[in-house]
Structure formats: C-alpha cells, structure tokens
Amino acid sequence: MQTHTALDIRPLEGCGALVQGLDVRAASDTEIDELRQAVFDRGVVFLEDQQLTPEDQIAFARRLAPIVVNRYFPKTERYPEIAKVEKGEAQITNIGGGWHTDHSYDQAPAMGSVLLAIETPPSGGDTLFADMYAAYEALSDGLKATLAGLRAHHASAHVFGEGGGYAMSDRPELSGHKDVPEAIHPVVIVHPGSGKKALYVNPAFTTGIVGWTREESRALLGYLYEHAVKPQFVRRFAWRPGSMAVWDNRCTWHNAMNDYHGHRRLMHRITLDGVPLGC
Numbered sequence: 001m002q003t004h005t006a007l008d009i010r011p012l013e014g015c016g017a018l019v020q021g022l023d024v025r026a027a028s029d030t031e032i033d034e035l036r037q038a039v040f041d042r043g044v045v046f047l048e049d050q051q052l053t054p055e056d057q058i059a060f061a062r063r064l065a066p067i068v069v070n071r072y073f074p075k076t077e078r079y080p081e082i083a084k085v086e087k088g089e090a091q092i093t094n095i096g097g098g099w100h101t102d103h104s105y106d107q108a109p110a111m112g113s114v115l116l117a118i119e120t121p122p123s124g125g126d127t128l129f130a131d132m133y134a135a136y137e138a139l140s141d142g143l144k145a146t147l148a149g150l151r152a153h154h155a156s157a158h159v160f161g162e163g164g165g166y167a168m169s170d171r172p173e174l175s176g177h178k179d180v181p182e183a184i185h186p187v188v189i190v191h192p193g194s195g196k197k198a199l200y201v202n203p204a205f206t207t208g209i210v211g212w213t214r215e216e217s218r219a220l221l222g223y224l225y226e227h228a229v230k231p232q233f234v235r236r237f238a239w240r241p242g243s244m245a246v247w248d249n250r251c252t253w254h255n256a257m258n259d260y261h262g263h264r265r266l267m268h269r270i271t272l273d274g275v276p277l278g279c
C-alpha cells in the first residue's frame, strides 16, 4: 500500500525548485506523482547526489512519462534511450548553447527531459533555465490579447538539416539530417499538466508567426525573446556529477553555457514524450 509522503520541494528564485532528500531509485509512486506535478508547476526540478546507472535513469524516466528517442544526438553505446550531451577537451561547440526548448518542431513536442551530470568541468558548464509561465504573466493585458489566437511556425532544418547551424562548426555530425520536422503551435499554450498559460515560442526553433511577414514576426518575436530572459525569470544551475534536472519543455527554456574550453563535460539526457499542444 502506498503511503503519503510529501516531498521536500523548495521553490527557487527565477525558475524551478530544488527537491531534497529523495533518492529517485527508491521513490514511491506518490513521490513520483508529486515530482511530476512539481515539474509541471515549477518548470524544472533539480536533485543532487543521484548515483544512477543508465538502467536506473531509464527506469526513473519511464515512471515519469514514456521515453522518446532524440533523432540527432549521439546515443550512449548500449542505451538508445540515453543521448550523450557531450563536449570534449578539444571541442569548441557545445550542444544546446543558446536559448531553446527541446523538440518544439515536433507535432507533439517532447514533454520534458531528464538530464544527469556524469562528468563536469572544474568550473563553468552551468545551465540557465527561464520560466515561460512567469514571462507570459508579466506581459501587459494588451499584448496578451494580441498573442491570444496567434500561432507560430517551428522548424528543425536550419539547425539539424543539410547546411544547418552545426554544419559550419566543429560538430558537423549534428547537422546533415534528412528527417527535419516542422510544426505549428499556439504562441500561448495552456499547459496540459498545470492548466496555466505559458509563452510557447523560442529563439532556436520558432521561425515566424503564421500569417505575418518575416519582418513583423521578427519584431514581435524579438521583443518576446528579450522579455522572456529578464533576470527575474531565469535560474542558473551549477552541476556536479550526480546532479539531475527534470524539466518541462512546454513552460521553460534552457541554455547550456559554453565557458569551459579545454575540459570535458558529459551529460546523459533522456527525452520524455509529449502530447499535441492544440491549434
């Protein structure tokens, strides 16, 4: 029989929450449900000292949601469910450096990600997270009314396709893909797990507002992008081996800092499947 155990969830300034005292390998069903709801409500939760094998990480992720395999990132040798987010000592370009939310180019964008730090540089390599509930809430009623009913186009080819963003870098293997989906989503979504409104456009994958010119789109999106990363919506997380973040792609952005050249950073990422966001 499951007993009720309230997790120790401490909201953080800017974005997210810290969950203390939980070894996810031993989490009860109630704790998993509370954790999932905290991810929906706070956008991202951080846990420290999780000594997980790949099997443990996969088992934990599966308890949160079905797993979806990322198309573009290298996989760990034995576990296709786990993508390697890695930058070696000699590499210049990192993965995920720039504000984005994962898989917004999919018809049913990924619900979230479970990122586990395996090897971290002596300093640097933090990740920034931004709260798209708070960013939306802080807009004026006038702009909220303008955004209501707007839809945006999202694409992946300019990043991961032939000649995509990574092609000119020292990580060309991340570009050149043929499977480059596109999707249209509302600019403001109602989050299916929290019922709250969130801004759902992002600088990496949103390519324009449906029915607007390129210039008009650029003006509106440029304003929203500047607004969304104001310091009051952003949390910086510093990793050490065993740190883990579980984030919700529908209500946060993230940005991996690339400030540790000459050192290796290795993260294991599992992506959680999502649902269509409704148009």
Ligand code: SIN
Pocket: 085, 095, 096, 097, 102, 113, 115, 126, 127, 254, 255, 256, 257, 267, 269
């Ligand atoms: C990602 O964008 O999924 C990578 C985030 C990170 O490495 O901190």
